[in-house]
Amino acid sequence: MFFRKMLVLVMLAVLSIPVMGYAQDSGEESLVLFIGTVTGVPDEFVGLAVEGENVTLYICDGKADEGTVSIAQWFVGTVADNTIDITAPNGNRVQVTLTEDAATGTFTFTDGSTRDFVLALAEGEAALYRSDFAFGDEEFVLGWLVLADGSLRGAGFVKSTGELFPATLERPGTRLCLTIGCSGAPE
Known part of the structure; x- marks a missing residue:
């Protein structure tokens, strides 16, 4: 069995939605970003974006430079009374408590394992990005x-198969470099 990699370059400006913390002077709700790692597992990054009652949370350990990824999970839902409780379509769950400057929570996965995390308000280059797109007949997230x-940690998955692959940003804000691992004989 051979392992091959395919490199695809796609414009981020067209495909990616940056989700970063910022403050607004107007009366509009501002987007707040919390970021950090899983407690005791520094290679698993976690990001949480909160805008009003809407939240998006992502956990990922994808390292494109090493060609590895074992987890990449999105949770999208709402917050009420500074509490988040979201179950993803695959059954994985996240529960979070928010304060002004931190987010504390636990992931509970369908295999029964749990992972705790404490996130701080984003500073410096901290960011969370998401891209949904189609390439040919396949859809990717x-x-x-x-x-x-x-x-950086990054990954994607093929919607039809659930196959995970590591992904990296190669010039943030300009283009996206995907590294997809495939098994089987090269064509």
């Missing part, structure tokens, strides 16, 4: 988490 020091 990708995500990236950037810590304040510039450390």
Whole structure:
């Protein structure tokens, strides 16, 4: 069995939705970003964007430079009374408590395992990105988490198969570089 990699370049300006913390001077609700890692597992990054009652949370350990990814999960839902409780379509669950400057929570996965995390308000280069797009007949969902020091984790999955693959940002804001691992004989 051979392992091959395919490199695809796509414009981020067209495909990606940046979700970053910022403050607004107007009376509009502002977007707040919390970011950090899973407690005791520094390679698993977690990002949480909150805008009003809407929340988007992402956990990922994808390292494109090493060709590895074991988790990339999105949770989209709402917050009420500073509490988040979202179950993803695949059955994985996240529960979070928010304060002004932190988010504390637990992931509970369908295999029974749990992971705790404490996130701080985003600073510096910290960011959360998501991209949904089609390439040919396949639909993809990708995500990236950037810590304040510039450390990056990113991955995507093929909607039809659920296959995970690591992904990296190659010039943030300009283009996207996907590294997809495939098994089987090269064509």
